[in-house]
Amino acid sequence: MSNLDRRDFLKVLGISGAAATLAGCGHTSIESGVEEVMSYVHPQDFVVPGIGVFYASTCAQCGSGCGIMGKVREGRVLKLEGNPESGISGGKICGLGQAGVQAHYNPDRLRTPMYKGEGGLTPVSWETAHQILEQRLGPNSPLKGEEIAFLTGGVSG
CATH class of the missing domain: 2.20.25.90 (ADC-like domains)
Structure with a gap:
């Protein structure tokens, strides 16, 4: 059996708790420069800081x-x-x-158009995606100066 009594145990517990607390202080993402805090220079009229x-x-x-x-x-x-x-x-x-x-806010969400080729999905630019759509839709493509409509399932709003 060890010679650690209750008083020594509480001392070790207090010192390790303080050390863990101090280790969490400082070096945040803002202090290290990974994240930048910017205030509104010209906020919108309806934006009141702290009010949703x-x-x-x-x-x-x-x-x-x-x-x-x-x-x-x-x-x-x-x-x-x-x-x-x-x-x-x-x-x-x-x-x-x-x-x-x-x-x-998921960082893994799709942010650019994706093209499904032989090697799987690859990101393409919007211009390339429009060219592929125009090629697939044929010479009477509505992409010549007009918007294209996508038919989806039931969506309201």
């Missing part, structure tokens, strides 16, 4: 198309809630809808 603004929208996480209210503060979506005036959900949203904020 709610925007009504439609959830696209599943096929239901529930009405949602997104809480936005300083240009960043913080939380999604059900729209109480929605006839579909009656002011509630499911877990997929709650996870919509995470899907919005």
